[in-house]
Amino acid sequence: MSSGWGSEIAALLAKEVRAELRGRSGLLTALLFNVAAIVAASFASSAQGMPAFGIAAMLWVILLFAAVVALPRAFLVEEEQGTGDLLRLWARPHSVFWGKALYNLGLMLLTGALLSALYLLLSGQTVERPALYVACLLGGCAALAGSTTLCGAFVAQASNRFALAGAVALPLLVPLLAVTVTGTASAFGAGSAESAERAAAGLWAYAVATFAMGPYLFAAVWKS
Amino acid sequence: MTGFLIAALGLGVSLGIYLAMAAAPAESFQSPELARIVFFHLPCALISSLFLVLGAAFAAARLVKGGAAWDRRSHACIEIAFVFGLLALATGIIFSKVQWGAYWSWDPRQTSFLLVMLIVGAYFALRSAFADEARRGAVSAAYALASLLPILFLVFVYPRIVTTLHPDVVREGGFDNEYRVVFLVNLAAILGVAAWLYNLRVRCASLESNLEETLARLADRDRPAAVGVVRPVSLSSED
Numbered sequence: 001m002s003s004g005w006g007s008e009i010a011a012l013l014a015k016e017v018r019a020e021l022r023g024r025s026g027l028l029t030a031l032l033f034n035v036a037a038i039v040a041a042s043f044a045s046s047a048q049g050m051p052a053f054g055i056a057a058m059l060w061v062i063l064l065f066a067a068v069v070a071l072p073r074a075f076l077v078e079e080e081q082g083t084g085d086l087l088r089l090w091a092r093p094h095s096v097f098w099g100k101a102l103y104n105l106g107l108m109l110l111t112g113a114l115l116s117a118l119y120l121l122l123s124g125q126t127v128e129r130p131a132l133y134v135a136c137l138l139g140g141c142a143a144l145a146g147s148t149t150l151c152g153a154f155v156a157q158a159s160n161r162f163a164l165a166g167a168v169a170l171p172l173l174v175p176l177l178a179v180t181v182t183g184t185a186s187a188f189g190a191g192s193a194e195s196a197e198r199a200a201a202g203l204w205a206y207a208v209a210t211f212a213m214g215p216y217l218f219a220a221v222w223k224s
Numbered sequence: 225m226t227g228f229l230i231a232a233l234g235l236g237v238s239l240g241i242y243l244a245m246a247a248a249p250a251e252s253f254q255s256p257e258l259a260r261i262v263f264f265h266l267p268c269a270l271i272s273s274l275f276l277v278l279g280a281a282f283a284a285a286r287l288v289k290g291g292a293a294w295d296r297r298s299h300a301c302i303e304i305a306f307v308f309g310l311l312a313l314a315t316g317i318i319f320s321k322v323q324w325g326a327y328w329s330w331d332p333r334q335t336s337f338l339l340v341m342l343i344v345g346a347y348f349a350l351r352s353a354f355a356d357e358a359r360r361g362a363v364s365a366a367y368a369l370a371s372l373l374p375i376l377f378l379v380f381v382y383p384r385i386v387t388t389l390h391p392d393v394v395r396e397g398g399f400d401n402e403y404r405v406v407f408l409v410n411l412a413a414i415l416g417v418a419a420w421l422y423n424l425r426v427r428c429a430s431l432e433s434n435l436e437e438t439l440a441r442l443a444d445r446d447r448p449a450a451v452g453v454v455r456p457v458s459l460s461s462e463d
Contacts, residue, residue, distance in 0.1 A: 154363050154370075155353070157354070157363075158350070158353035161353075164349060168350050168367070170342075170346075171339065171345070171346045175374040206377075209373055210373075217370055220287045220362050220366050
């Protein structure tokens with residue numbers, strides 16, 4: 001392979017974006033699902049006068065399902081369309097992982113920013129510590145993106161891949177939820193600033209660990 | 225394992241059960257007699273965690289060195305961890321009902337262990353989705369390693385950063401001398417049982433693999449040779 005890592009990753013990222021924009025149905029369906037979920041959650045929380053902890057939990061459950069529904073598609077679609085083998089010939093495993101992971105990260109950050117803004121608007125929840133809220137949101141979205149990308153790669157060649165994607169990803173992601181909810185609730189003012197800082201640091205550490213070991217685990221699966 | 229070791233193991237387990245039943249009831253508990261369940265509950269939880277870490281270590285060896293033997297070891301460890309994890313959950317649920325008034329109290333340690341079992345369950349689901357042995361081994365090993373981080377967080381970190389009903393007897397030295405001895409005897413005995421089961425499982429998996437290979441070879445031998453239409457081709461120039 002004569003091309004460098006950077007150009008391979010950039011080409012893969014561009015391919016992912018082009019493919020998504022060309023067939024917009026996946027993006028539009030995910031957007032519709034997420035907005036509908038946010039509206040339902042806001043309706044439920046406004047009717048019951050939900051505490052900040054409950055609002056944070058609801059927001060992260062929606063983001064968790066948004067990640068599980070949308071992100072593993074990056075690999076599943078390759079196998080469905082039979083383009084996975086071409087990708088194996090063309091690019092190194094680490095480039096494939098980074099290309100897909102960066103695309104998923106961008107998508108997850110966009111989803112997180114849009115949905116959380118909409119949810120705050122509809123639920124009327126105020127953010128007492130905006131910097132910590134943004135840190136938790138970014139760290140949580142990055143950790144979700146890294147983990148779901150890896151899960152998508154694990155199940156891509158399985159026999160019942162679409163059903164398996166959620167079943168495999170959810171148990172791995174639920175522990176993250178405990179940290180993100182604690183951090184976000186503290187950023188809303190329901191806990192101490194220290195608690196939110198600890199949660200944000202934990203999320204960033206988790207995201208870094210996932211992205212650091214991801215390419216190596218992915219290479220082992222991709223080559224097999 | 226030789227007959228002597230199995231006999232020693234049986235003796236150790238019997239001694240552990242006897243000591244647990246003979247130990248003085250813990251008076252500070254709702255049901256002092258039932259507090260002895262800790263002698264079985266805690267070793268099961270510790271052994272489950274230990275085998276999960278061992279399973280991940282064997283999974284790493286599978287990815288680095290390759291070979292089905294490492295995969296069999298890793299899979300066997302995770303199976304043993306699952307069995308002992310379920311035993312820890314079951315004994316915990318019984319104790320929870322008596323001590324805290326409900327079978328499930330949503331205690332952070334109880335919940336985190338349930339999540340660990342769900343992660344292990346997903347490992348089995350993923351594994352069963354691959355028919356090819358090499359691919360199954362690689363994917364299972366990668367998942368076992370990827371799940372180590374959340375498992376360590378759930379077992380060692382999360383229950384310590386939130387308020388839990390569970391006392392941290394190992395770190396805080398919550399056992400008196402008598403209970404510590406009984407606990408250690410039971411831990412050693414149950415660890416012995418787990419190691420024996422692990423050994424049996426690895427040998428069974430190895431035999432299963434050999435049997436599958438032999439059957440595949442026999443099926444190949446009995447298969448008739450491919451019969452096709454052979455068209456005569458003339459070699460001489462006169463034809």
